[in-house]
Amino acid sequence: MKKFNIDQVEDTNITLDTVKGLAQTINDLLEDNISLFTEYPSTYKGVKGQADRLVTKLLALAKATITATTTAQNQIETVAEDFYKGGDHSCN
Secondary structure (H helix, E strand, O other): OEEOOHHHHHHHHHHHHHHHHHHHHHHHHHHHOHHHHHOOOOOOHHHHHHHHHHHHHHHHHHHHHHHHHHHHHHHHHHHHHHHHOOOOOEEO
């Protein structure tokens, strides 16, 4: 059995926090500059439609990344709390 390593858990949480911050930055940039996509300077309807779909997909991706990262951080926090409360101190 491997021993539980709280440092690895904390390092993982820091990495997730970085990923979440990057996703939030992407989300903010898209939301702040959405007019670049929705008011695409093209007379072609198809190109404007593609730009609209792209921004919608990018926003969805950024929000999904934020949600997944938050969920993972909550799971890590739960494991760490259980460890500190005297739970099982080994990993299988």
